[in-house]
Each structure stands twice: as structure tokens, then as C-alpha cells.
Amino acid sequence: MGVEWRGQGRGGVRVPGWPQGRCPPGAAMAAAPRGAAEPRQSPEQRRAADIIRLLTLYRPLLDAFIIDFFTEDLWAQLPPAWQPALAAATPVQLAGLLGGRGGPGAAWPLSLLAFGAAARALAFPRGCPGASPRPPCQSSGLPPLLRRHVKPKKQHEIQRLGKLLRRLSRATGCECVVDIGAGQGHLSRLLAFSLGLRVTAVESDARLVGLAQRFDQELLRELAKTRGLAHRRPPLCPLTPRAPRHVAGRLDPAAPWGEFLLHPDPPGAGPAARNPLGGPGGxxxxxxxxxxxxxxxxxxxxxxxxxxxxxxxxxxxxxxxxCYMKLSSAPQQPPGYPLSASVAALPGHQLSYRAREAACHALEEYQGRLRGGGAHLRAHCYRAVLESLIRAAEPSKKHLGLQPGRKAHTLSFPQYAQLGLPLAGLDPVRVPLDSGAVGAMLEQQHKVVAFYTLGQLLAPVVETLILLDRLLYLREQGFYCALVPLFNPRFSPRNFVLVAARTPLATALAGLAKDSEDGHSSEDEDVEEAEFPREGQSPQ
Incomplete structure (x- = not known):
């Protein structure tokens, strides 16, 4: 595991652009005029600028919805030189394009290879390249009592984040943690019962607060039972009977820190929560x-x-x-994106809903699907054909949130359509499902898969821009900060943790890469120091 990269910014990545005539208006705005004097930029600022240049060049691909593949003729919008190569590509070759490993059976256009290379170079390395594709059934690093009600993916996440927070606690001398958006309290229980920290868990859903408190009580009862047996069989990993304190409330981004909690959801679920920090002093x-x-x-x-x-x-x-697609943008104040003055000043920094939604995709999971082949690859083609049928019957019905079933790929298309059309308010009997036009669209499944793969290639680049924006926001104010790929991205796609502090982070991050899944820790191991504020900056 690495910490925040250093020195990987590229001054003006140049990749072949979208075909002439299809490049969106203002595509060249992201590049500075030749000969113009540019202010000195940090590697992070250069990387953000290069990402925006790349995204601007390929904006039509980034903003396209795959369900519009047939209704908007998305294949025809690809560069003509790419179309034959992508149409002939196997799923395994497309997986190689995503991962940068393995080449096509025949020579691919250099512009396509340059596009893939630029996207992979600008995205943050996500870590764990050879790790298991699935989480273990149970995490051996967690005490058995803390595994209850917790899925393996969440076990992996709370174990890794718990170790990081323990390191931050030791480095800063803080033993009080406020867990915002605590949900059912799984992380809060680990921090309180296993690591001995004083934890306040804040959650907007009062129902989840009640569930978290019930789980706490279950754990306390089990601990009371085990204490009576401790003289005969000491526990392998003793827990402390210190439950977290749960608060129902929502975070108000615009309020002063001492008044940051609003009423919980739903309205009327309870009185406004008292600020767990008690005021500006702590x-x-x-x-x-x-x-x-x-x-x-x-x-x-x-x-x-x-x-x-x-x-x-x-x-x-x-x-x-x-959930980056839920980020607000300017002119809302304060916006969710961009946060930093550096990114906000770059022409073309705006990200559409579709682009932000793509940043939430699991690239590693889709790469595995491509390598495995099989029926799972039908899903996007099925939905695109269904969209075409719906729009032909009712042009006003567009991009409906239809969910014909989680295992729709196991169905034939007529079976899939008979489930999906009623959800759109259409009678399947009145829609021809066995026409030649439907058959012709279904035969283009390989093109749908190829087009979707290109969009997946840009997804980590968009996430990197959002993370860079947050890092630069903190850096502009003089804080010490780092980005760490903490989780295994194969089963936890949002795996980056942004760490920021008012004092240096080297002590907290040293040895983090050596922490193993079995709960053992290498406290004395050093890893590369995080990217700190430049000389002359001091944390506030």
C-alpha cells in the first residue's frame, strides 16, 4: 500500500482528441495559450489540469448513458479509426485495455492506445493488484463478537480504517472520535469496544440509531457472560465494556462548528441533537x-x-x-465540488451527473466480468434495447429507473422485456419483441460492451479529480494531508481514505502499509512519507 503519490504530475498530457467536428465547444479552453506565462504549479495542480484536458477531449464519451446506445447511435460517435478494432475485440482484450496488461489480437489504432495509456497514467493507483477478488467469509482480524451483523466487505473496511484511526489517535493524543454517518454503528463499536476510544456516533436516520443501540446492548450482554468464564479461558482479543454514544442528527455544512447538527430524519423523529463536541473548544x-x-x-x-x-x-x-453523483456544484454555497480554488479556476472543470455517477463504478469488478465472459455482459445491451422499445412506444418516457430484476442477465430478452415494459407503463403484448430490428440490436452486444468499457476507463480518472480537489482544498489552507488506498478495490471500490491533520502525518502513516489482515501490526516499519505542505506553509 502506498500513500499519496509524489512527483507523478505530467505537464500537459497530450492525447489524440475526439474526431474533428465532434469535439464539444470549448474543448481547447483547458489548455493555456502557447507562449503564455503559467504560474508555478504543484504536482497535484498539474495533475488536475491534465485530467481536465483529457476529460474535455473525451466529454461525449464520458457523458454518454449506455442505455442510449441505440436511441442516440453512440457507436457512430466513436472515432472512425476505433470502430473496427473495438468491434473485433474480445472481452478478454477489453479487460487488457482496462488494466494495461495484454495486447489486442491485431494492431489497434495508436490514438486508442494513447487514450487508454493517458487515462491509466492520470488515475491514482488503486493498490492491491494481486489481491483476492472476493473478501474472506470472515475477517480473522476482528473479534468474533464484532463480526455479528457485519458483512465481510464491511468487516474488511472497519478493520483497516480502525487501524488508521488508532494510529491517528496515538499521533495526535486524541482519544475521542466522532463518527459521522455511523449507520448501524459497526465502525463505532470497533473503535469503542476493541480499541478503547471514546466514540460519539452521529447518524441522521433515527431508525438506524435505534438499531445500533440494540447491537451495542447485545454486545454488552455477551461481554457480561464471557467475563464469568474468563478465569477458565481468557479471551483471545479482550474487549472493553465501553459502548459508543449514539446521536441522531444531520450535519449542516453551513453552520458553525458548535451548531453543526440539525434535526434527524424523518422529521419529527426526535428533538434536535446536542452538539457532541460541546462547542468550539472540543x-x-x-x-x-x-x-x-x-x-x-x-x-x-x-x-x-x-x-x-x-x-x-x-x-x-x-x-x-x-456517491459522487449526489455532490452539489456551484453556484450552491458551499458546493460539494469543486471545493478548492485551484480546481475551480480551471476552465472545463465541471463534471456532469453522468460523469460523477461513473466515478462510483467498480472498475476492477467489471474487468473481472470481462475476463470471465458469460451472461453478465448481456445486462447493458438488454437495457439499451429495452430503452429503444420504450422510446419508440412513448417518446416522452426517457431514462426511467427500471429494475426488471437483479438476475436479469439469466433471462432471455423476451422474458426480460416482459418484466421491464410494465414498469414503464407499457403492455408487452403491444410491443414487438421478436422483430428483426430487436434481433439486430441484440447482435450488437459486443459493441455495447466495448463502448461501456471505454467509459469505465475514464471512471477512475474522474474519481481522481474529485479526490485531488479535496486534497488541494486542504493543502490551500496549509494542512498536512495524504490520500491512502486503504481497502482492497476488488470488493471495496471506494477504497481511498483522505487523511488530514494539523500536525505532520508521518508518525500516523508509518508502518500502515505493513499492517496485515490478521490483526498483527508492524508499528516500527516505515513507508514513504505523505505529501506535506510546501516549505513556508504551516498548518493552522
Whole structure:
């Protein structure tokens, strides 16, 4: 595992662009005029600028919805030189294009290879290249009592994030953690019962707060039972009977830190929560705190960063984002994206809903599907054909959120359509499902798969831009910060944690890469130091 990259910015990546006449208006705006004097940029700023240049060149591909493949004739919008090569590509060859390993059976256009190389070079390395494609059934690093009600994916995440927060606690001297968006409290229980930290869990859904408290009580009862047996069989990993404190409330991104909680959801579920920090000076005991959010959805992530930036009560923050398509954008204040002045100043930095939604995709999972082949690859073609039928019958019905079934790929297309058309308010009897036109579209499944693969190639680049924006926002204010690919991306696609503090992070991150899944830790191992503020900057 690495920490935030250094020195990988590329000054003006140049890749062959979209065909002349199809490049969107303003595509050249992202590049500075030749001969113009440019201010000195950090590697992060250069990388962000290069990403925007790439995304601007391929904006039609990035903003395309795969369900419009037939209705908008998306294949014809690809560069003509790409079409024959992609049409002849096997799923395994497309997987190689995503991963940068293995070549096509025949020579591919250099412009296509350059596009793939640029996308892979600009995206942050996601780590764990040879790791298992699936999480273990149970995480051996967690005490058995903390595995209850927790899926293997979540076990992996809370174990890894818990280790990082323990390191931050030791480095900053803070033993109080505020877990925002705590859900059912799985991370909060690990931090409190296993690591002995004082935890306040904040969750907007009052129902989940009640469920988390019930799980806490179950664990406390089990601990009371095991204490009576401890003299005969000491526990392998003793837990402390210290439950987290749960608070129902929503984070207000615009409010002062001392008033940051709103009423919980749904309205009327309870009174407004009292601020768990007690005011600008720290927690109720007057201590500073660590702030964390595991897969903070949409604007919740930027809100956490904003509160950290303006509150001395927070010593450090560890954030894993999620659901980028729910980010607000300017002119809303404060926007979820862009946060930094550096990215906001770059022409063409805007990201459409489709682009932000693509950034949430699991590239590693789709690469595995391509290598495995099989019926799973039918799904996008089926949905695109269904969209064509719906639009032909009712032109006003577009992009409906239809879910014919989780295992739709196991059906024949007529079976799939008979489930999907009623969801669109259409009678399957009145829609021809066995026509020659439908058959011709179904025969183009390989083209749908190829087009979707190109979009997947850009997904990590978009996520990298969003993460860079957050990193630069913190860097502009002088904080120490790093991006760490903490989770295995094969089963936890949003695997980057953004760590920021008011003091250097080297101590907290040293040895993190050596931590193993079985719970053992290499406290004395060093890893590459995180990217810190430039000389002359000091944390606030």
C-alpha cells in the first residue's frame, strides 16, 4: 500500500482528441495559450489540469448513458479509426485495455492506445493488484463478537480504517472520535469496544440509531457472560465494556462548528441533537477530537472537510467518500465540488451527473466480468434495447429507473422485456419483441460492451479529480494531508481514505502499509512519507 503519490504530475498530457467536428465547444479552453506565462504549479495542480484536458477531449464519451446506445447511435460517435478494432475485440482484450496488461489480437489504432495509456497514467493507483477478488467469509482480524451483523466487505473496511484511526489517535493524543454517518454503528463499536476510544456516533436516520443501540446492548450482554468464564479461558482479543454514544442528527455544512447538527430524519423523529463536541473548544470534556466518515455520501464528505478546516476542536480527519453523483456544484454555497480554488479556476472543470455517477463504478469488478465472459455482459445491451422499445412506444418516457430484476442477465430478452415494459407503463403484448430490428440490436452486444468499457476507463480518472480537489482544498489552507488506498478495490471500490491533520502525518502513516489482515501490526516499519505542505506553509 502506498500513500499519496509524489512527483507523478505530467505537464500537459497530450492525447489524440475526439474526431474533428465532434469535439464539444470549448474543448481547447483547458489548455493555456502557447507562449503564455503559467504560474508555478504543484504536482497535484498539474495533475488536475491534465485530467481536465483529457476529460474535455473525451466529454461525449464520458457523458454518454449506455442505455442510449441505440436511441442516440453512440457507436457512430466513436472515432472512425476505433470502430473496427473495438468491434473485433474480445472481452478478454477489453479487460487488457482496462488494466494495461495484454495486447489486442491485431494492431489497434495508436490514438486508442494513447487514450487508454493517458487515462491509466492520470488515475491514482488503486493498490492491491494481486489481491483476492472476493473478501474472506470472515475477517480473522476482528473479534468474533464484532463480526455479528457485519458483512465481510464491511468487516474488511472497519478493520483497516480502525487501524488508521488508532494510529491517528496515538499521533495526535486524541482519544475521542466522532463518527459521522455511523449507520448501524459497526465502525463505532470497533473503535469503542476493541480499541478503547471514546466514540460519539452521529447518524441522521433515527431508525438506524435505534438499531445500533440494540447491537451495542447485545454486545454488552455477551461481554457480561464471557467475563464469568474468563478465569477458565481468557479471551483471545479482550474487549472493553465501553459502548459508543449514539446521536441522531444531520450535519449542516453551513453552520458553525458548535451548531453543526440539525434535526434527524424523518422529521419529527426526535428533538434536535446536542452538539457532541460541546462547542468550539472540543468535546464535552474539553478534549480535541478525531473526525471520521466511512463512505460519507454526496455532500457529507465535503461538509466534514469544511468543519475540520474551520474548527480547532478537530485535530484530524479520516474520510472515505461515496456517491459522487449526489455532490452539489456551484453556484450552491458551499458546493460539494469543486471545493478548492485551484480546481475551480480551471476552465472545463465541471463534471456532469453522468460523469460523477461513473466515478462510483467498480472498475476492477467489471474487468473481472470481462475476463470471465458469460451472461453478465448481456445486462447493458438488454437495457439499451429495452430503452429503444420504450422510446419508440412513448417518446416522452426517457431514462426511467427500471429494475426488471437483479438476475436479469439469466433471462432471455423476451422474458426480460416482459418484466421491464410494465414498469414503464407499457403492455408487452403491444410491443414487438421478436422483430428483426430487436434481433439486430441484440447482435450488437459486443459493441455495447466495448463502448461501456471505454467509459469505465475514464471512471477512475474522474474519481481522481474529485479526490485531488479535496486534497488541494486542504493543502490551500496549509494542512498536512495524504490520500491512502486503504481497502482492497476488488470488493471495496471506494477504497481511498483522505487523511488530514494539523500536525505532520508521518508518525500516523508509518508502518500502515505493513499492517496485515490478521490483526498483527508492524508499528516500527516505515513507508514513504505523505505529501506535506510546501516549505513556508504551516498548518493552522
Amino acid at each position: 468535546s464535552e470534556d474539553g478534549e480535541r477530537v478525531l473526525l471520521t466518515g466511512l463512505h460519507a455520501c454526496g455532500d457529507l464528505g465535503p461538509a466534514l472537510l469544511c468543519h475540520f478546516a474551520r474548527s480547532p476542536a478537530v485535530a484530524a480527519v479520516a474520510l472515505v467518500g461515496c
